[in-house]
Amino acid sequence: MTKFLVVLAMASQWGITSERAQAELEPLNLFQSTQALLADQRLVGNVSAQAKREGVIIDAPELFVYYADFSPAYHLSGYRKTLIKELDLTIQRHRLERSMVDLDRLLERAETPQGDTIQQDQLPNADLYAVIYRQNACSACDQVQSALNDWLSETDLTLSLIVINLDQP
Numbered sequence: 001m002t003k004f005l006v007v008l009a010m011a012s013q014w015g016i017t018s019e020r021a022q023a024e025l026e027p028l029n030l031f032q033s034t035q036a037l038l039a040d041q042r043l044v045g046n047v048s049a050q051a052k053r054e055g056v057i058i059d060a061p062e063l064f065v066y067y068a069d070f071s072p073a074y075h076l077s078g079y080r081k082t083l084i085k086e087l088d089l090t091i092q093r094h095r096l097e098r099s100m101v102d103l104d105r106l107l108e109r110a111e112t113p114q115g116d117t118i119q120q121d122q123l124p125n126a127d128l129y130a131v132i133y134r135q136n137a138c139s140a141c142d143q144v145q146s147a148l149n150d151w152l153s154e155t156d157l158t159l160s161l162i163v164i165n166l167d168q169p
Helices: 002-025 034-041 047-054 083-092 103-108 139-153
Strands: 028-032 062-067 072-077 128-134 159-165
Touching: 028 034, 047 072, 062 083, 062 103, 072 083, 083 139, 103 128, 103 159, 128 139, 139 159
Parallel strands: 028 159, 128 159
Antiparallel strands: 062 072, 062 128
């Protein structure tokens, strides 16, 4: 009976691990909705502060990281060489970014290529959720995504990656 329980526990753990590994490997690719792009272009003032607090995106890359409970963890506009170090410190100490936009706000402003929206409860289970806003042929966007992948390879956390392209399909 003990062997059966051990095998059952290992099998259930394998199922969780493979589901989480799948979430890491397959990013959810979305596009910023046309309405959101038009509304963002009409804004005046400190747009970078509005990006962090309200999800206004004018330029790429923008990186938002959330914990498993969807609480805000980290925001970066652009790219910095210290990204990995900053992420590591933030996540290890479970710091919260208090003035950061909620994940559901970012999701409601994005859509699938078919025009559908995604809700938080439709996301795969993960330790972290990262949203990267990017554009085609954006080297800084590639740097952010590469740094995020490098950081993930050094940690045992799982990540669900959401890539929102600002260029329309």
